[in-house]
Structures are given as C-alpha cells and as structure tokens.
Amino acid sequence: MILVLHAHPYPGRSRACAALLAAIRDLRGVEIRSLYELYPDFDIDIAAEQAAVDRAELVIWLHPLYWYTVPAMLKHWFDMVLVSGWAHGEGGMALEGKQCLWVVTTGDVTKYALEAPHAHAFEAFVPVVEQTARYCGMRWLEPYVLHNSHELDDEHIARAGRKLRGRLELWLAEHRPHA
Amino acid sequence: MILVLHAHPYPGRSRACAALLAAIRDLRGVEIRSLYELYPDFDIDIAAEQAAVDRAELVIWLHPLYWYTVPAMLKHWFDMVLVSGWAHGEGGMALEGKQCLWVVTTGDVTKYALEAPHAHAFEAFVPVVEQTARYCGMRWLEPYVLHNSHELDDEHIARAGRKLRGRLELWLAEHRPHA
Numbered sequence: 001m002i003l004v005l006h007a008h009p010y011p012g013r014s015r016a017c018a019a020l021l022a023a024i025r026d027l028r029g030v031e032i033r034s035l036y037e038l039y040p041d042f043d044i045d046i047a048a049e050q051a052a053v054d055r056a057e058l059v060i061w062l063h064p065l066y067w068y069t070v071p072a073m074l075k076h077w078f079d080m081v082l083v084s085g086w087a088h089g090e091g092g093m094a095l096e097g098k099q100c101l102w103v104v105t106t107g108d109v110t111k112y113a114l115e116a117p118h119a120h121a122f123e124a125f126v127p128v129v130e131q132t133a134r135y136c137g138m139r140w141l142e143p144y145v146l147h148n149s150h151e152l153d154d155e156h157i158a159r160a161g162r163k164l165r166g167r168l169e170l171w172l173a174e175h176r177p178h179a
Numbered sequence: 180m181i182l183v184l185h186a187h188p189y190p191g192r193s194r195a196c197a198a199l200l201a202a203i204r205d206l207r208g209v210e211i212r213s214l215y216e217l218y219p220d221f222d223i224d225i226a227a228e229q230a231a232v233d234r235a236e237l238v239i240w241l242h243p244l245y246w247y248t249v250p251a252m253l254k255h256w257f258d259m260v261l262v263s264g265w266a267h268g269e270g271g272m273a274l275e276g277k278q279c280l281w282v283v284t285t286g287d288v289t290k291y292a293l294e295a296p297h298a299h300a301f302e303a304f305v306p307v308v309e310q311t312a313r314y315c316g317m318r319w320l321e322p323y324v325l326h327n328s329h330e331l332d333d334e335h336i337a338r339a340g341r342k343l344r345g346r347l348e349l350w351l352a353e354h355r356p357h358a
Contacts, residue, residue: 009258042221042251068307069248072221072255078246079188117314124306127299128247135296 003056016149023161182235195328202340
C-alpha cells in the first residue's frame with residue numbers, strides 16, 4: 001500500500017501539485033491524505049495518522065517547496081506523528097524498512113545556485129527532509145522533483161503527472177501480493 | 180528594538196529554551212512572542228506579526244531544533260507572514276536590512292557527523308533557516324547554538340543564558356537611540 005501525504009497551504013492556487021495528485025488519485029492501493037484539508041486547525045489526529053503509516057509500505061510526501069523545505073502542516077505532522085517510542089528512539093520501529101518518496105515541486109531552478117537568489121544548489125536543502133526519513137529507519141528513494149513548476153505549460157505538467165503515475169504503477173506491480 | 184519569536188511545541192518540557200528566554204525576558208527593548216502560546220490553533224494574526232517585525236531592527240528565532248529545522252509553528256509563521264509583496268518579491272522590502280539571529284538548542288552534538296545517526300555535520304541543516312532570512316534581505320548574524328541541551332547541567336544552562344543576555348545587552352547598547 002502507498003500512503004500519500006499531500007500538503008499544500010493554498011490548495012486553490014495549486015497547479016502542479018494538483019495535477020500530480022490527479023494523475024495518481026484513482027490508482028488502487030494508493031491512499032491520499034490531504035493534510036491541510038483534513039486538519040484546518042492543525043489538530044492532527046495522531047492515532048489516525050500512525051494507523052495510516054502502519055498500513056503503508058511506501059510513504060510519499062507530496063508538496064510544493066515552501067521556504068526551502070516542507071510546508072508547516074507537513075512539518076507539524078513530522079513533529080507530532082514521528083515521536084520517540086514510535087518512530088525512533090527506544091522501541092520506535094514503526095517506520096523501519098518502509099520506503100519514502102519525496103515528491104516536491106519548486107520554482108525557477110536557475111535561482112538555485114551560489115550566485116543566485118537562493119545561494120545554494122537545490123541539493124543543499126535536501127538533508128532536512130531526507131534525514132527525517134532516514135532517522136526513522138526509512139529507505140530513501142530517489143526524489144521526484146518537478147522544478148520550474150510555475151512556468152511549465154499544461155502539457156509539461158500533464159507529462160509529469162503521467163511519469164509519476166508510471167513510477168507508482170511499477171512500484172505497485174512489484175509489490176502486488178502473490179496470488 | 181529586538182523581537183524574539185519563541186517556538187517550543189511542548190513549553191512544559193522545555194528546559195534550555197525556557198532558561199534562555201528567562202535570561203532575557205526583563206531586558207528593555209526586547210519583545211518576546213511565544214508563538215505556540217499565542218496561537219494554539221495555528222491561526223496566526225498576520226497583521227499583528229508583521230507589525231511586530233516592523234517595530235524591530237533585530238529579529239530572533241529562538242527554539243529547539245525539531246527534525247533538523249524550526250518547529251512547525253515557526254515554519255507556519257514563515258509560510259504565512261513572510262509573504263510575497265511584503266517580505267520578498269515585487270514591493271516586498273519589509274525585512275530589508277534588519278538583522279536576524281538564530282538561537283537554537285540541539286541534542287547530542289556527537290550525533291551530527293557522517294558516520295553518526297544524523298549523517299551530517301550540524302552545518303548541513305543551516306541553509307534552510309539561514310536562506311529564509313537572507314532571501315528576505317535580512318543580515319544573518321552568527322547563530323547562537325546551544326548543543327547537548329538535554330545533557331547540560333543547570334549551571335551550564337544558566338551560563339548560556341547569561342551569555343545570550345550579554346550579547347543582546349551589547350546589541351542594545353550599540354543601537355540605543357542617540358540622546
């Protein structure tokens with residue numbers, strides 16, 4: 001089972017993330033949880049979220065990059081759900097061996113360079129998210145990064161959606177329970 | 180004026196951050212805003228927060244490191260308060276030239292290394308926070324990092340508080356309005 005944690009602070013303004021989500025929404029074996037819609041007051045149901053993780057073998061974090069990392073709601077999910085004794089620390093093995101796929105959309109990729117507005121390559125901002133997964137014993141898959149998401153035309157975005165769908169279909173085929 | 184944005188998800192469990200805060204709380208010219216206490220439902224008053232920033236010449240982000248970066252509430256503050264047209268982008272000059280001091284407490288510093296549980300030196304996690312300030316045109320000061328905060332004895336923590344207080348007193352003396 002694939003669990004998709006989707007976090008967009010302004011879903012009404014979302015184009016790239018919305019298209020990626022639409023491209024995978026009907027796949028059997030995929031559960032999508034849109035955290036901003038589920039928890040408008042940030043009152044995350046920790047037991048429900050942990051149960052959703054328990055059901056999954058692959059956990060996807062799908063969101064636009066906000067201030068170089070995950071939007072606040074997904075960070076709140078990290079802070080509240082990935083607690084010691086469950087996700088890490090003494091007795092915290094719940095995510096051990098599960099896979100983690102980061103699906104992230106960003107703005108203008110040319111701004112990610114030393115002499116550019118973001119002063120770093122995009123890769124400099126990855127460790128915060130990657131290490132959150134790894135510290136919980138998850139296997140970190142090659143991230144699915146969609147740069148230039150504001151500038152891409154509809155056909156590019158549709159193609160990105162099909163590519164993501166293909167990747168998940170392949171995963172599902174490889175992880176189908178034996179008949 | 181110094182604005183301190185304090186974010187601790189579990190203030191009742193705070194020891195190091197609480198001590199740092201107590202050490203500077205009575206300083207004249209320092210405004211402390213404890214975001215988790217102010218906004219239990221994460222319903223940040225954006226106008227009030229922007230007005231507080233407008234009053235300040237030095238903005239301090241004071242918190243424990245949570246999952247390698249700021250706690251969710253401070254991330255929500257970034258996402259909601261530091262918006263385009265105010266903090267960056269066309270017409271977004273509100274923070275231009277203000278100073279930013281990151282005051283952060285962490286756990287066991289020996290875990291921050293390539294062959295250790297965090298897989299990176301602490302410095303690998305700094306760009307997300309530093310670049311948030313710099314992208315808004317703020318001057319990034321040398322961060323005040325208190326490592327090993329769980330293990331430090333009370334005398335160490337008290338000394339760390341005095342050191343932070345000294346640093347702010349010096350700043351206030353240098354920025355006192357001329358008589």
